[in-house]
Each structure stands twice: as C-alpha cells, then as structure tokens.
Amino acid sequence: MSSLLPGATTRGIFASSSSVLPCAGSRVERCNARRLAPIRCVGVQAETIAADNLFRDYKPRTAFLFPGQGAQELGMGKSAHEVGEAAALFAKASNILGYDLLDVCMNGPKEKLDSTVISQPAIYVASLAAVEALRAREGGQAIIDSIDVACGLSLGEYTALVFAGVLSFEDGLKVVKKRGEAMQAASDATKGGMASVIGLDPVKVQALCDAANEEVSEEDRVQIANFLCPGNYAVSGGLKGIDAVEAKAKSFKARMLVRLAVAGAFHTQYMASAVPTLEAALADIEFKVPRIPVISNVDAQPHSDPKIIKEILAKQVTSPVQWETTVKTLLSRGLENAYELGPGKVISGIFKRVDKNSPPVTNVSV
Helix, strand or coil: CCCCCCCCCCCCCCCCCCCCCCCHHHHHHHHHHHHHHHHHHHHHHHHHHCCCCCCCCCCCEEEEEECCCCCCCCCCCCCHHCCCHHHHHHHHHHHHHCCCHHHHHHHHHHHHHHHHHHHHHHHHHHHHHHHHHHHCCHHHHHHHHHHHHHECCHHHHHHHHHHHHHHHHHHHHHHHHHHHHHHHHEEEEHCCCEEEECCCCCCHHHHHHHHHHCCCHHHHEEEEEEEECCCEEEEEEHHHHHHHHHHHCCCCCEEEECCCCCCCCCHHHHHHHHHHHHHHHCCCCCCCCCCCEEEEECCEEEECCCCHHHHHHHHCCCCCCCCHHHHHHHCCCCCEEEEECCCCCHHHHHHHCCCCCCEEEEEEEC
C-alpha cells in the first residue's frame, strides 16, 4: 500500500525511508545451518541492537508533537473542508471505519466522540489533517521539511510514526481502530479508571498510591500511569483504588484530584487483555525504518528497528507514559522549536510546566 497521500511529496507526512539495515535473519539461518558456536548468535543480537541505535545521538532542533486521547473536542475538523488533502484524509478514514468520522467530530454527540473506539481514530485523523493544513499555508512545507524529531502522547505515538514514514496513513488508522476496540473491551472487562493528581512530586504520588493500595484488594490496586509534567501525574487502576486515592489526596497535600473521562485503567496491567489483539494487528502491517527519530512513550528513547518498534507499541498500553522525561530530554538536547498538531493545547502547556524557558509551541489544528 502506498505511503503517500494524494498530492503529498516525499518530503511530507508519508515520506518513506530509503535506509537499508543489515538483515539479521539471514545470519540466523546460516548460524542454524552450520551449527556454529553460540558466540555467532550473540553477533546477531549485537547487529539487532546496532540496527535499533540509528538515532542514539540525535540532536533535535524542531519537533512535531501529537496529542493523545482526551484532546478530542466537538467541532474539531471544522476547517478540514478548506484544505483538500485534509478533507481527503477524513473521507478516506470514513471509508475504512465505516462511518462518517468528520460528522462525529463536528456534531457528536459528545458521549460518542469521547468513547475510546471513536476518540482514538478521530484524534489520529485530525492530527494528520492538521499537518496537511500546515502544508497548505505559505511556508508550511518548509516547516515540515525542517522537522527532525517527532513524538506523541500515548495514541499520538502512532500519529508520529506515520509522519515519520514508518507506516501508511491507512495502516496506521487500521491499527488505531483495533487498539481503541481492544482497549475498550479490556476496560469493559476490568472496570477501572484514572485520575490526575495535581500539586505533588512523583515520589509523593507513589506514596499516595501505596497508601490507597493498603485499603483495597489486589484487583483494585492503583499505580502511576502517566508521568505528564511536574505537579501533574495520572494514576490508574481499579475504581475502588481510585476512590481511595481521592479520599487520601488532601492528606498528602495534593492541590486537587481530577477524575479523567476515560473508559478504563489505561497504561497498566488492566489493559493486558488488549495486548494480543494489538500484537496481531501490528503483525499484519509492514513497518519501515523511521526517517526521523520518534520518541517512545515506554522508555523515552527513539528506536529505528521496525521489529522493536512493534514490540514497544504492544507494551505501551500496559506501561506508564514517560512524557515528562521525553520533554526534558528534547530540551536538554537542544530543541529550539516545536509544533503541536491536532486538537487541544495540552502539550504546549506541558512544555511550560516542565521548563518555563522552553521554546514556544505553535498549535496547528483543523
């Protein structure tokens, strides 16, 4: 399947990489055929590690940042019709999803748009449509050409990978659709929730979770699921555990606790049942070497081996999001400019919370 949008150049969203990495598989076969000593197989492992270290010393200057679930809002996509390629993305998405995605984004109802199975595809498409809106502006293509790193908050990592040429828009949407469905099914089976704890450092938030866990059963335990920015960490777990966190938050000097409008306990083992479905969906799709670094939510590192990228994406739904570390790393490595592509302004706010002297983040939406 072609990775280019209609009318998009290879400099844009879906430019594929021409990099060719050594094929470890052929050496494995020779290793087995000749019954060589295990030391040769260690060489294969080293080769795989080398293939994943393409961006180890990356020096970011201009970043694209993509939002995650929770950024959705009624009316997003309202200007998509003004940009032909943006409108084309929504039309293509509607054909794949089997419903009019732009109509849901524009008109809701809100409860439908907020559901995991709808909001994830909606944010993904709206974010890539924003890239096309930027491209259509005077000087927009030059900005796109200057992007040398991308990252996204949870769901937004898929958007970033598509921008980096790892997979096509169509394949990315199919995986995001499966991801949303699998996470919704896991949420329905486990009955969990999430809440943001405001005003505490991560050590105190962990202590709060530990105190809450002493009062609930194993199936209702909570943990930090999103290290968002200083003073804002999301906890995730069983509903009784979230209730216990809320009851104890003031005694731990938390400024406030905000229940999140999500379907379940994301980024914890409560999502474990979603992993096999996601792994199967990822296995069916060809991944390419990224043309620019894409920072993982799981370990705040860029990866270049397509196989490892798939493995990490499967782990992402049960692993805490390391967003604060991601932002700090980008800034410490010299980031000068950033653009938030998609609905909302959550990410731009996070940058200022991490470092008040951080470069401005320009918001682009449709």
